[in-house]
Amino acid sequence: MIRVRNLVREFGKIRAVDNICFAVEHGERFAFLGPNGAGKTTTLKMLTTLLAPTSGSILIDGVDVQRDPRAVRRKLGIVFQDPSLDSDLNAYENMEIQGVLYDVPRAVCASRIERLLKLFDLWDRRRQLTKTFSGGMRRRLEIARALLHTPRVLFLDEPTLGLDPQSRRLLWHCVKVMNESERVTVFLTTHYMDEAEQNADRVAIIDQGVIVALGRPGELMEQTQTSSLETAFLQLTGAHTRDPRVDSAQHMLDFARAWDARSGRAR
Amino acid sequence: MRTVYAFWLRELKRYVRTPAQIIGGLGQPLLLFAALGLGLGPIFAQSGRGSYLQFLAPGVISMSVLFHAAFAGLALVWDRQVGFLKVALASPAPRSYIVLGRLLGGATSAVLQGMLVLLACLLAGFRPISLLSTGLALVTLQLVGTVACAIGTAIGSRLESTQSFTAIMNFFLTPMFFLSGALFPLEGLPKVLHVIAWANPFSYGVDGLRETLTGTAHFGVFGDLGVLALFAVVFVWASTWVFARIQA
Numbered sequence: 001m002i003r004v005r006n007l008v009r010e011f012g013k014i015r016a017v018d019n020i021c022f023a024v025e026h027g028e029r030f031a032f033l034g035p036n037g038a039g040k041t042t043t044l045k046m047l048t049t050l051l052a053p054t055s056g057s058i059l060i061d062g063v064d065v066q067r068d069p070r071a072v073r074r075k076l077g078i079v080f081q082d083p084s085l086d087s088d089l090n091a092y093e094n095m096e097i098q099g100v101l102y103d104v105p106r107a108v109c110a111s112r113i114e115r116l117l118k119l120f121d122l123w124d125r126r127r128q129l130t131k132t133f134s135g136g137m138r139r140r141l142e143i144a145r146a147l148l149h150t151p152r153v154l155f156l157d158e159p160t161l162g163l164d165p166q167s168r169r170l171l172w173h174c175v176k177v178m179n180e181s182e183r184v185t186v187f188l189t190t191h192y193m194d195e196a197e198q199n200a201d202r203v204a205i206i207d208q209g210v211i212v213a214l215g216r217p218g219e220l221m222e223q224t225q226t227s228s229l230e231t232a233f234l235q236l237t238g239a240h241t242r243d244p245r246v247d248s249a250q251h252m253l254d255f256a257r258a259w260d261a262r263s264g265r266a267r
Numbered sequence: 268m269r270t271v272y273a274f275w276l277r278e279l280k281r282y283v284r285t286p287a288q289i290i291g292g293l294g295q296p297l298l299l300f301a302a303l304g305l306g307l308g309p310i311f312a313q314s315g316r317g318s319y320l321q322f323l324a325p326g327v328i329s330m331s332v333l334f335h336a337a338f339a340g341l342a343l344v345w346d347r348q349v350g351f352l353k354v355a356l357a358s359p360a361p362r363s364y365i366v367l368g369r370l371l372g373g374a375t376s377a378v379l380q381g382m383l384v385l386l387a388c389l390l391a392g393f394r395p396i397s398l399l400s401t402g403l404a405l406v407t408l409q410l411v412g413t414v415a416c417a418i419g420t421a422i423g424s425r426l427e428s429t430q431s432f433t434a435i436m437n438f439f440l441t442p443m444f445f446l447s448g449a450l451f452p453l454e455g456l457p458k459v460l461h462v463i464a465w466a467n468p469f470s471y472g473v474d475g476l477r478e479t480l481t482g483t484a485h486f487g488v489f490g491d492l493g494v495l496a497l498f499a500v501v502f503v504w505a506s507t508w509v510f511a512r513i514q515a
Contacts, residue, residue, distance in 0.1 A: 050357055073359040084350030088281045100273040101358035129284075145354075 001026045001153060001185045007056035009042050016042045018209035027183040031200035035237050039209040040189050048078050048155055061152045077146030081157040083138060087131035091122055091141050094130060095148060102149035116144040120174050136167030147178055156188040160195060172199050193230035207237045270364035278339060278372025292335055296327040296384050324393040325477040326449030329411055332381040333469055336412035337440055339373030340419020344426045356513060366510045370420060370503060374412030381408050395480040404479040410495040411472035417502035424509040443469045453485045468498040
């Protein structure tokens with residue numbers, strides 16, 4: 001479903017993503033893990049057509065992301081890390097506008113909205129403005145919204161950040177239901193290793209722009225002779241924290257990113 | 268087409284759901300209408316130009332449309348802050364449709380606001396020559412709203428936060444309003460002011476509305492509409508161009 005070959009993204013002289021290759025199969029749940037600043041978000045942005053690679057190629061469902069970004073966008077359901085609901089609209093209207101943006105036929109749209117809102121336990125609140133929603137409800141609505149147009153791949157960027165255990169459980173349950181019933185491929189990032197262990201078929205760990213491990217959670221634990229994915233992760237990426245370095249290299253990186261954003265090289 | 272309609276409707280929903288803004292937006296135009304209209308009315312009448320309230324009403328109505336629409340355009344910054352903009356930009360929907368829907372919706376909600384100001388002016392003693400011309404007045408206001416919303420959108424596409432709103436208002440909107448003939452007749456002005464008013468798209472909106480409502484005009488209503496339509500095309504194109512280049 002996703003084929004990434006020799007993917008590179010440079011910001012000035014710094015390589016945020018350094019020649020990575022991986023593939024995600026149809027219907028698979030794939031976790032993309034890494035410490036802060038490892039290149040996760042940059043990779044995700046390239047996969048979701050929001051940032052152009054420096055070199056390398058990405059195929060999603062057989063379509064080249066750079067050659068036909070609009071065709072690729074139709075195939076993607078994206079849940080961003082930061083909140084992204086329209087707070088002036090209610091839950092149902094948020095779904096409707098997504099239907100418009102992805103050109104879902106009206107008749108299909110209504111029945112699908114009902115099915116998804118019921119699954120995500122939001123149907124009774126559909127007429128409520130989303131600004132009155134709790135964090136967990138907002139997240140669920142964002143995921144339901146991303147699934148409206150029956151995407152081929154669902155991207156979840158740290159979907160459970162800041163949620164209580166109940167919400168997290170319900171959220172993963174719903175994702176699993178949709179993954180199994182519609183065979184939607186799930187590509188997720190998270191910092192909670194237990195969630196990746198429980199919810200992903202395979203895991204890739206990226207560090208400093210390079211993929212350092214790729215396999216089933218069990219395989220990675222075996223490889224590193226550890227008993228949990230968390231300790232395996234720490235062993236593979238080192239135990240020291242990755243606070244942004246306040247040195248000239250970091251300034252260069254920040255400057256390069258800002259410069260790049262300004263010159264509009266991304267899309 | 269469905270995208271344009273959906274975003275147009277979204278703007279209207281946002282408008283009717285913020286009654287505080289609707290009422291608050293009436294304040295400034297009505298204050299000007301009352302203070303200037305009553306305060307300067309006698310002087311205006313003495314100079315042989317008739318009722319200042321009659322002259323001023325189209326000016327303050329257009330003003331409310333100008334400000335409301337410009338801020339509807341600037342509200343793009345708000346969409347960016349709540350994250351919804353990202354969703355729209357990452358979708359396959361063409362950005363030009365999204366912009367167009369927003370612009371038309373921003374303009375329509377501004378026209379509704381303008382109608383409220385008109386209503387208030389009627390209550391305060393303003394008398395339009397005929398109600399037949401109201402249709403043409405609406406067209407004029409929709410054009411004013413579209414131009415203003417496009418300017419707001421173009422600026423909003425480049426902003427990261429709402430902090431610079433006041434600066435923009437002082438640098439763009441207030442001069443546009445004051446140097447347009449909304450408050451004073453354009454006849455017999457110093458050359459400089461006349462040239463500025465001539466280049467100011469808002470002048471044509473005020474003038475067009477004044478002719479449709481009171482029958483007096485400086486440029487002539489069809490000239491006004493033509494020039495406004497031209498400005499609208501240019502600014503809509505410009506704002507679409509800027510919007511298409513936003514980073515998600």
